[in-house]
Amino acid sequence: MSAAPMGDVVTIRLAKENMKFSAAHFTIFNATERERLHGHNFRVEADIEARMLGNGMCFDYGIYKDRIVALCRELNEWTILPTRSPHLRIEEAGEHVYAQFDGQRIPFLRGDVLLLPIENATLEEFAHWFLLRLGEDREALRAHGITAIEVRVFSGPGQSAGRRMGFD
Numbered sequence: 001m002s003a004a005p006m007g008d009v010v011t012i013r014l015a016k017e018n019m020k021f022s023a024a025h026f027t028i029f030n031a032t033e034r035e036r037l038h039g040h041n042f043r044v045e046a047d048i049e050a051r052m053l054g055n056g057m058c059f060d061y062g063i064y065k066d067r068i069v070a071l072c073r074e075l076n077e078w079t080i081l082p083t084r085s086p087h088l089r090i091e092e093a094g095e096h097v098y099a100q101f102d103g104q105r106i107p108f109l110r111g112d113v114l115l116l117p118i119e120n121a122t123l124e125e126f127a128h129w130f131l132l133r134l135g136e137d138r139e140a141l142r143a144h145g146i147t148a149i150e151v152r153v154f155s156g157p158g159q160s161a162g163r164r165m166g167f168d
């Protein structure tokens with residue numbers, strides 16, 4: 001049986017139990033409608049497309065297991081607020097962070113809040129955040145022969161958003 005020729009594209013699926021984070025958020029639907037603050041135990045999965053590199057394997061996926069778990073830890077046990085929402089203004093004042101929405105000035109302790117450069121605290125924006133962080137080191141992606149990554153974020157069983165990014 002011939003070995004898989006170098007250059008074949010394979011998909012590595014990473015969906016480990018420890019790829020998870022607990023966080024509070026609220027989805028903003030428009031300038032006047034949002035959810036109440038609530039939380040989830042979010043789970044993360046990643047499909048990484050890559051070229052075979054010889055020796056019967058592609059890149060060592062352990063590298064990205066560790067990276068995804070580390071990124072989950074960055075989001076764990078925070079109230080996540082989006083800094084790029086068109087409907088929310090963030091005001092930092094001393095030990096507080098105020099989220100200004102539709103005339104409401106919602107107070108948080110700075111020590112409880114993680115400000116993320118996303119448009120909304122949604123599954124699809126969390127997935128995009130993971131993709132941007134995983135795609136930061138383009139040299140490494142090239143060396144690993146990685147051509148695309150899809151990240152899928154779950155807010156609970158049966159509810160997720162997947163987002164894909166190609167890399168040249």
Ligand SMILES: Nc1nc2c(c(=O)[nH]1)N=C([C@H](O)[C@H](O)COP(=O)(O)OP(=O)(O)OP(=O)(O)O)CN2
Pocket residue numbers: 026027035040121122123124155156159161
């Ligand atoms: N396009 C999106 N729409 C919605 C999102 C989102 O991320 N992207 N998020 C929400 C809510 O935040 C989320 O659905 C709230 O959780 P909810 O489904 O109410 O609660 P559970 O996860 O416990 O699911 P149940 O169906 O209640 O069991 C809404 N829209």
